[in-house]
Amino acid sequence: xxxxxxxxxxxxxxxxxxxxxxxxxxxxxxxxxxxxxxxxxxxxxxxxxxxxxxxxxxxxxxxxxxxxxxxxxxxxxxxxxxxxxxxxxxxxxxxxxxxxxxxxxxxxxxxxxxxxxxxxxxxxxxxxxxxxxxxxxxxxxxxxxxxxxxxxxxxxxxxxxxxxxxxxxxxxxxxxxxxxxxxxxxxxx
Amino acid sequence: xxxxxxxxxxxxxxxxxxxxxxxxxxxxxxxxxxxxxxxxxxxxxxxxxxxxxxxxxxxxxxxxxxxxxxxxxxxxxxxxxxxxxxxxxxxxxxxxxxxxxxxxxxxxxxxxxxxxxxxxxxxxxxxxxxxxxxxxxxxxxxxxxxxxxxxxxxxxxxxxxxxxxxxxxxxxxxxxxxxxxxxx
Numbered sequence: 001x002x003x004x005x006x007x008x009x010x011x012x013x014x015x016x017x018x019x020x021x022x023x024x025x026x027x028x029x030x031x032x033x034x035x036x037x038x039x040x041x042x043x044x045x046x047x048x049x050x051x052x053x054x055x056x057x058x059x060x061x062x063x064x065x066x067x068x069x070x071x072x073x074x075x076x077x078x079x080x081x082x083x084x085x086x087x088x089x090x091x092x093x094x095x096x097x098x099x100x101x102x103x104x105x106x107x108x109x110x111x112x113x114x115x116x117x118x119x120x121x122x123x124x125x126x127x128x129x130x131x132x133x134x135x136x137x138x139x140x141x142x143x144x145x146x147x148x149x150x151x152x153x154x155x156x157x158x159x160x161x162x163x164x165x166x167x168x169x170x171x172x173x174x175x176x177x178x179x180x181x182x183x184x185x186x187x188x189x
Numbered sequence: 190x191x192x193x194x195x196x197x198x199x200x201x202x203x204x205x206x207x208x209x210x211x212x213x214x215x216x217x218x219x220x221x222x223x224x225x226x227x228x229x230x231x232x233x234x235x236x237x238x239x240x241x242x243x244x245x246x247x248x249x250x251x252x253x254x255x256x257x258x259x260x261x262x263x264x265x266x267x268x269x270x271x272x273x274x275x276x277x278x279x280x281x282x283x284x285x286x287x288x289x290x291x292x293x294x295x296x297x298x299x300x301x302x303x304x305x306x307x308x309x310x311x312x313x314x315x316x317x318x319x320x321x322x323x324x325x326x327x328x329x330x331x332x333x334x335x336x337x338x339x340x341x342x343x344x345x346x347x348x349x350x351x352x353x354x355x356x357x358x359x360x361x362x363x364x365x366x367x368x369x370x371x372x373x
Contacts, residue, residue: 086245
């Protein structure tokens with residue numbers, strides 16, 4: 001049952017992801033939290049792990065959640081689920097693409113999906129920001145607490161480095177180093 | 190033919206094992222291996238591959254691997270390439286998943302993750318900005334992107350329904366506009 005649920009959930013995620021990078025994040029976030037397969041905090045940590053290991057985010061996260069929920073069979077079912085829609089659709093489309101590409105309906109669907117993905121990623125980002133800065137809800141945020149200030153300072157430093165076009169993997173390493181530094185500094189105070 | 194399938198598998202295994210940062214980062218590596226080294230596909234095929242990978246559902250990397258494999262050697266080519274690109278991530282994450290949670294209970298690692306959580310927000314923000322920049326800022330964009338955002342934040346509506354809704358609006362909008370253009 002859990003295997004089928006993993007397969008079907010990741011099949012749905014594979015089927016409804018359009019575009020690269022974090023296009024998959026909104027769906028993953030909703031599904032993973034709804035099934036309580038991961039907490040928001042674990043999801044954020046895993047995005048970082050995924051950025052620092054090779055391979056597509058989709059495969060990384062399906063393997064991880066699959067393993068966590070149901071061991072190796074879980075990993076296999078979840079990963080097959082996320083890969084299969086692409087595989088089947090590309091096999092169908094690879095021969096026919098030139099005919100389909102300029103069809104108004106196909107173009108129209110893409111014209112609608114591209115802006116939707118931008119809006120949905122913005123919404124996923126908002127929930128991640130809330131999970132980091134207001135883990136106990138907006139009403140109980142204390143901007144002068146150690147944890148808020150620490151996150152805010154690190155966020156600001158990484159944001160400025162990002163403007164200098166530092167590579168993603170380096171940004172993660174720097175934020176990890178800052179986290180360690182702040183942790184021990186606060187401990188010493 | 191056996192040889193081509195084997196080579197596709199190994200090529201995509203290498204691409205899966207050494208490309209950080211997902212789909213788009215793989216494209217130059219695929220070009221180097223498939224177009225320049227093996228000369229199985231042309232540069233024009235690569236452009237078609239990118240267009241197909243972007244306009245069909247699923248992760249870019251999987252789409253690209255399946256497409257290239259199919260074009261080079263049919264079904265088994267597609268199978269070998271897709272398996273190749275998935276296998277390294279699968280193996281690495283599978284092994285990592287046993288140690289990750291234990292690893293996180295070490296104090297320095299726990300501290301490192303408090304930093305990483307703040308830093309990762311910047312990376313997602315960066316991804317969002319680059320998607321925004323690539324988007325065509327049409328009327329449709331300014332209607333659908335904010336609608337999708339608001340629906341997702343303020344209603345419990347399933348993300349899949351939001352996507353289907355936006356796809357339908359996009360389709361109706363585009364078909365009507367193209368009909369008008371062809372009449373005038």
